[in-house]
Amino acid sequence: MIERMSMLALAGVLAAVAAPAFAQNAGLEPNFGSANLTVGFTPDPWSIDVVAGGDRDAARLGRGCVGKISDAPDFRLTYEAGSLPLVFRTRSGDDTTLVVNGPDGRWSCDDDSFGDGDAEVRFNRPQSGVYDVWIGTYGDTPATGILILTETP
Structure with missing residues (x-):
């Protein structure tokens, strides 16, 4: 019985070590800061x-994720939701991509x-909680830009 439990424990450890890490490191400090916003925030x-x-x-994060x-994360939003949608947008002179990990742990790209x-990533019925945001580029060259948050798309 003990041998069987040891084998199961060893198999679990090996599976964890062999499995690829798909999540970005949301535990790190965001590159460009964070904000706490409540539904109806201004300016909008x-x-x-x-x-x-x-x-x-x-692309390793799932369907639709590129760059x-x-x-x-580039930015972290702690958001208190209401009845309005929550929209994340990028604006840049270069082609940018967007990756958002929502409070439910799902990736939106x-x-x-x-x-x-x-x-643009839109949450029509946003949840309250933390949204970690990454802004991507094609290729290895960084691009300057703006991350925009709005409730009035």
């Missing part, structure tokens, strides 16, 4: 300057939905 839109890009391939992102190479 709310924005922050960022430098997009990194050395991690966002190169950093290990640490986009490339070009905001038009002209800019990305």
